Amino acid sequence: MTTVNRVDPDAxxxxxxxxxxxxxxxxxxxxxxxxxxxxxxxxxxxAALDTVRDEVVDLVILDVNLPDMSxxxxxxxxxxxxxxxxxxxxxxxxxxxxxxxxxxxxTRGADAYLSEPIDPGELQATVKAALRYYRARAAAxxxxxxxxxxxxxxxxxxxxxxxxxxxxAAVRGATAVLGQPxxxxxxxxxxxxxxxxxxxxDRPVTTRAEHPDPLVPQWRATPGPPRSALDPTNTxxxxxxxxxxxxxxxxxxxxxxxxxxxxxxxxxxxxPAAAVTTGEERDLLIQLGQTTAVAARGLLAYTDEHDIALxxxxxxxxxxxxxxxxxxxxARYVPASSVAQVGGDxxxxxxxxxxxxxxxxxxxxxxxxxxTVMGEVRHALRAxxxxxxxxxxxxxxxxxxxxxxxxxxxxxxxxxxxxxxAETATIANAGHIPPLLIDDEHAAYLPLPGAIxxxxxxxxxxxxxxxxxxxxxxxxxxxxVERRAVPLDDDLETLxxxxxxxxxxxxxxxxxxxxxxxxxxDDIALVxxxxx
Numbered sequence: 001m002t003t004v005n006r007v008d009p010d011a012x013x014x015x016x017x018x019x020x021x022x023x024x025x026x027x028x029x030x031x032x033x034x035x036x037x038x039x040x041x042x043x044x045x046x047a048a049l050d051t052v053r054d055e056v057v058d059l060v061i062l063d064v065n066l067p068d069m070s071x072x073x074x075x076x077x078x079x080x081x082x083x084x085x086x087x088x089x090x091x092x093x094x095x096x097x098x099x100x101x102x103x104x105x106x107t108r109g110a111d112a113y114l115s116e117p118i119d120p121g122e123l124q125a126t127v128k129a130a131l132r133y134y135r136a137r138a139a140a141x142x143x144x145x146x147x148x149x150x151x152x153x154x155x156x157x158x159x160x161x162x163x164x165x166x167x168x169a170a171v172r173g174a175t176a177v178l179g180q181p182x183x184x185x186x187x188x189x190x191x192x193x194x195x196x197x198x199x200x201x202d203r204p205v206t207t208r209a210e211h212p213d214p215l216v217p218q219w220r221a222t223p224g225p226p227r228s229a230l231d232p233t234n235t236x237x238x239x240x241x242x243x244x245x246x247x248x249x250x251x252x253x254x255x256x257x258x259x260x261x262x263x264x265x266x267x268x269x270x271x272p273a274a275a276v277t278t279g280e281e282r283d284l285l286i287q288l289g290q291t292t293a294v295a296a297r298g299l300l301a302y303t304d305e306h307d308i309a310l311x312x313x314x315x316x317x318x319x320x321x322x323x324x325x326x327x328x329x330x331a332r333y334v335p336a337s338s339v340a341q342v343g344g345d346x347x348x349x350x351x352x353x354x355x356x357x358x359x360x361x362x363x364x365x366x367x368x369x370x371x372t373v374m375g376e377v378r379h380a381l382r383a384x385x386x387x388x389x390x391x392x393x394x395x396x397x398x399x400x401x402x403x404x405x406x407x408x409x410x411x412x413x414x415x416x417x418x419x420x421x422a423e424t425a426t427i428a429n430a431g432h433i434p435p436l437l438i439d440d441e442h443a444a445y446l447p448l449p450g451a452i453x454x455x456x457x458x459x460x461x462x463x464x465x466x467x468x469x470x471x472x473x474x475x476x477x478x479x480x481v482e483r484r485a486v487p488l489d490d491d492l493e494t495l496x497x498x499x500x501x502x503x504x505x506x507x508x509x510x511x512x513x514x515x516x517x518x519x520x521x522d523d524i525a526l527v528x529x530x531x532x
Contacts, residue, residue: 010128012037013037013058013127013131014040014055014057014058015032015038015040015057015060015061015127016041016042016051016057016060016061017032017041017061018042018043018045018047018048018061018062018063019043019092020043020044020067021063024063024116025043028118029041031123031124032123035127040055040057043067044066044067044068045066045069045070045073046068046069048062049074049078052078057087059088059131060088060089061090061127062075062090062091062092064091064092064101065093065095065096071091071093071105072091072104072105072108075089075091075109076108079108079109086134087134088130088131090110090126090127091110091113092118093113093116094115094116101113111130111133112129112130114126143280146284149173149177150284150287152176153169153176153291154173157169157291157295158291158295160299161299162299163296163299166186166292166295166296166299167194167195167196167205167207168196168207170182170184170196170269170288170291171183171184171197172205174269174271174285174288175198175199175200175201177284177288178271178275178276178285179275180200180272180275181200181249181250181272182197182198182249182269182270182271183195183196183197183249183253183269184268184269184292185267185268185270186268186296187265188300191265192209192210193209193210195208195209195210195247197249199249236256236257236258236286236289236290237256237257238256238257238276238282238285239255239257240255241253241255249270249272250274252273252274253270253273254270254272254282254285255268255270255271256268256285256286256289257289258289258290260293260294267293268289269285269289271285317346318347318349322350322351324356324420326531327418327420327530327531328505328529329349329527329528329529330509330527330528331526331527331528332509332524332525332526333347333526334479334513334517334520334524334526344364344370344371345361345362345363345477345479345523345524346361346362346363346377346525347360347525347526349527350382352385352417353388355417355418355419356418357382357415357417357418358417358418358475358529359381359413359414360432360475360476360477360527361374361411361412361413361414361432361525362411362412362478362479362525363377364409369409370409373406373409373411374411376405376406377401377402377413377453380398380401381394381398381413381415384397390462392428392462395413395430395450395462396459398411399453399456403454403455407454410453410454411430411453411454412432412452413453414430414432414433414434414475416435416475417462418467420467423466423469424464424465425464425466425473426462426464427446427462427465428450428462428463429449429450430451431453433492434447435475436474436475436476436495436499437471437472437473438472438473438474438501439471440470443499445492446465448463467531470501470530471530472499472501472528473530474512474526474528474529475526475528475529476524476525476526477522477525478522479520479522479523480495480516480517480520480526481516482522491516505529505530509528
């Protein structure tokens with residue numbers, strides 16, 4: 001086992017002296033102890049290997065002549081094991097003093113070679129030089145590892161899409177970088193406290209939300225040391241305080257308190273104060289705090305934007321479904337979970353003198369332009385329907401409108417006119433997922449031809465089918481079933497096979513969204529109609 005003193009490269013060390021002569025061990029150990037080092041002793045090569053395996057050892061002074069194996073062999077074993085390869089080894093010998101012996105020892109892994117009788121000053125200087133080199137190398141390797149883990153933590157923090165995920169990523173990243181228990185606190189403008197806590201690397205992370213009243217975070221009023229040179233904008237303050245409360249990782253903690261906006265509450269990343277003692281550790285804590293705070297602010301802006309987009313999208317959809325005797329209906333619109341922009345999915349249900357007009361469609365893309373095209377298509381559809389046009393004519397008129405005013409706004413649309421008295425459904429499709437018809441005998445998609453809107457091509461006449469009592473029609477956009485790297489037809493077949501002829505529309509919507517609609521990259525529109 002090895003230990004690294006990162007504070008002082010000349011600090012006392014734990015040194016193992018290996019020699020089969022007790023007097024030699026006594027003399028060498030005495031010199032080392034007078035220099036402040038702690039000394040362990042071993043009389044054989046096997047005992048030396050066991051000691052290094054079981055104890056923390058910083059350096060080995062190793063006699064070449066041992067009773068069970070040569071010091072050359074012991075050194076080779078130490079240097080060949082990754083767990084002990086970083087321990088410096090200094091050979092000593094009274095008999096192997098020729099140049100070839102020295103070359104053999106150094107070639108087989110030793111860091112220095114001294115001939116007996118040993119000069120005390122030479123021994124001390126050799127020990128100090130070996131410890132300095134290995135401690136500097138270990139510190140550099142440790143810092144490189146920490147910086148690598150810091151980069152990985154920053155990536156995970158910045159890709160989080162929810163506050164629980166952000167807190168978990170920040171805690172995991174801080175424990176991985178600094179190897180200590182961590183508490184992360186994000187305070188929202190509403191006053192809500194979002195907490196993330198972890199005991200250490202590879203330990204579970206707990207998150208929770210609180211709504212304290214009044215909002216008086218203890219760390220806001222606690223004075224701290226000067227701000228870091230890493231923070232020229234003065235947005236980060238390192239604060240050390242005692243007895244902060246049970247939610248914090250220790251009785252005394254050091255925290256990076258970050259204000260990305262002076263008018264907004266701060267974000268705090270805290271560790272036990274004993275874990276933040278060097279400039280390197282303070283700088284790492286500051287960078288973790290800044291990364292977490294910036295990501296939290298971006299996520300807050302993302303959440304606000306998503307809420308605005310969702311409100312806009314819902315304003316373009318029907319506020320409620322009409323009540324139609326003999327027809328049970330349910331509909332859902334679910335925005336994409338991974339984008340904040342408005343999308344182009346829509347549905348429409350309108351009562352007409354000739355029956356009930358039902359439509360579902362999807363304008364390509366996620367943008368204001370897509371939402372604009374979607375709104376125009378939906379309102380034009382209603383206007384054409386009120387004028388008394390048939391589904392075939394409505395499709396043709398909408399296609400002309402899209403081609404003229406929105407040539408890049410390609411749109412899929414499925415349009416159904418229900419005649420409940422005649423128990424029929426007249427369907428015109430423009431490149432949309434075909435409707436799914438379920439009755440007591442089977443569930444099947446209706447293969448209806450038709451190109452998407454926005455392309456000037458001949459279009460087929462609408463198709464009229466029976467829509468008898470007890471039958472159900474399901475209309476959906478591809479966001480419900482489409483998955484990356486999975487053929488759409490496979491998911492459509494899975495959905496078809498899951499249908500129950502007796503299931504009511506509300507139950508169908510709940511089940512399909514729970515089964516197929518979680519964490520999707522695209523918006524979802526879903527309409528279920530049942531003839532009763």
